[in-house]
Amino acid sequence: MMTKVKTCPPEMTIRRNGAAIGRAPDGISTAPFWAEILLESEHEGENTVMRAMVDPDVITHWHTHPRGQFLYVLSGVGLAQRDGGPVEEIRAGDCVWFAPDERHWHGATPTSTFSYVSIQAVHNGKSVHWLEPIEREGARS
Ligand code: MN
Numbered sequence: 001m002m003t004k005v006k007t008c009p010p011e012m013t014i015r016r017n018g019a020a021i022g023r024a025p026d027g028i029s030t031a032p033f034w035a036e037i038l039l040e041s042e043h044e045g046e047n048t049v050m051r052a053m054v055d056p057d058v059i060t061h062w063h064t065h066p067r068g069q070f071l072y073v074l075s076g077v078g079l080a081q082r083d084g085g086p087v088e089e090i091r092a093g094d095c096v097w098f099a100p101d102e103r104h105w106h107g108a109t110p111t112s113t114f115s116y117v118s119i120q121a122v123h124n125g126k127s128v129h130w131l132e133p134i135e136r137e138g139a140r141s
Helices: none
Strands: 021-023 034-039 047-054 069-082 088-091 095-098 104-108 114-121
Touching: 047 069, 104 114
Parallel strands: none
Antiparallel strands: 021 034, 034 047, 047 114, 069 088, 069 095, 069 104, 069 114
């Protein structure tokens, strides 16, 4: 049986503000965050694009993107770390490139919200692979 693979629209398409906002799935971050799917695809090599709005102190689990990820910070103060690297603070206007299959996480600082737009291409039907939670030292409250 053929399964229809979701692709980017075949022609110019306007998606109106707020048309596809929802909660990010459970089990990928320390708490849910808002995610707006701006461009959706499961087709090899196509881009997916989302806008995320993250509450203070909410961070993702470790994960990778098979074709890498471009992240542009819209507001607030975020944190990002690749495995083995320092935790970096990122602010509105900063952008980050995570290389294909580079283990990393990102999220909001304990005292600031964090919003961003991210672009990640599809490989084998996926644009992200979720891994284990971050182990954080000490209690942050
Ligand atoms: Mn990522």
